[in-house]
Amino acid sequence: MKQAVPARQDWVRCAEPVEGMTRIEAWFSGKAYAMHRHDTYAIGRTLAGVQRFSYRRSMCNSLPGNTMVLHPDEPHDGQAGTDDGFRYRMVYIEPALFQDVLGGRALPFLEGGISTDARLAAATAALLPQAGQLIEPLEQGEALAELAHALAAVSGTPAPRVKGDYLAARRARDYLQAHCTRAVTLAELEAATGRDRWSLSHDFRVFYGTSPYRYLTMRRLDMARRLLLAGSTLAQAAMAAGFADQSHMTRHFLKTYGLTPGRWLRFAGRL
Missing domain, CATH: 1.10.10.60 (Homeodomain-like)
Incomplete structure (x- = not known):
């Protein structure tokens, strides 16, 4: 009689947080997160499997190589899109870090939450390194600036300042x-x-x-x-x-x- 294969344990690993930014890498076999929202950008890369999440009244499926960009305060959840589970890396970035670069422009918003744009993929690479790899302060600062500009370009955020103080x-x-x-x-x-x-x-x-x-x-x-x-x-x-x-x-x-x-x-x- 064939023995059942034991279910793989879900896991989440967190990098040491730095000011305004937190990184995680995780693997889930099924339901990962209930609907929730936070005041940071959630920007990530699916590494394996299908990463499924509800976002702005749509069901999204991120595949390996896709870049996910979830806007602050937008409700979303997370679960595996297939029985094989999914693995991903995510960096949570306070909008204030982008505003230090954008200087009062409206925060970039990426419609749909998933992108295949090469500019975003390149800009996020330095902020989503392999597990255990440290990011030096100067490297982080330059990467955040590059990502802020890439987000503004891909989302079509206008250059003029918006109304407000x-x-x-x-x-x-x-x-x-x-x-x-x-x-x-x-x-x-x-x-x-x-x-x-x-x-x-x-x-x-x-x-x-x-x-x-x-x-x-x-x-x-x-x-x-x-x-x-x-x-x-x-x-x-x-x-x-x-x-x-x-x-x-x-x-x-x-x-x-x-x-x-x-x-x-x-x-x-x-x-």
Whole structure:
């Protein structure tokens, strides 16, 4: 009698994060992530299999060699498109790093989420190295600049600046970053930026791809993940990062990463 072949274990390996950027490599046999959204670009390469995901009311299938570009705050999930599973690399990049290059232009948006454009493939290569390969700071800076320009060219982002106060949005981002572990009011942001709250909220979305509150929540989640990796309990991490309690953190964690904190911890190895 023929013995059944044991199912291959899913895995996710994370590179040591650097400011504004996180890299992973992963393999999944079936369902990978529930619907979720984050305030970063998710830019990646399918290495093997069919990588299937829901994105902007469509079902997308990324094949080996395709470049995936998911815009900040756009809901998506992830699963294998065939029984063979899929393997991929992904880099999550804060829009602020692209804005340092674009200087107040609208964030590039790639329709459909998948590209075969050679310019994007070349620009992402340096940011998606083999497992364990380090990226030097100067190399990273040059690669991010090249990728920002490639995204703008491929997406057709116009060169002229869009309407809005980029400096006010940047001051708001800096303020939220500095005060992410406590409640921040719109009145505080008005005082810190000199911009009325409704115009500021619009500006923030244009230049950073998400709302001020979502940005604040993401910085709390960043802190919570660091604390969890350092050995804090879920409750300790939640309180230290500024969440009301553990369930509050778990709810946002699942909406942002498509995984519960416990499942994420089981996958959180290092490249």
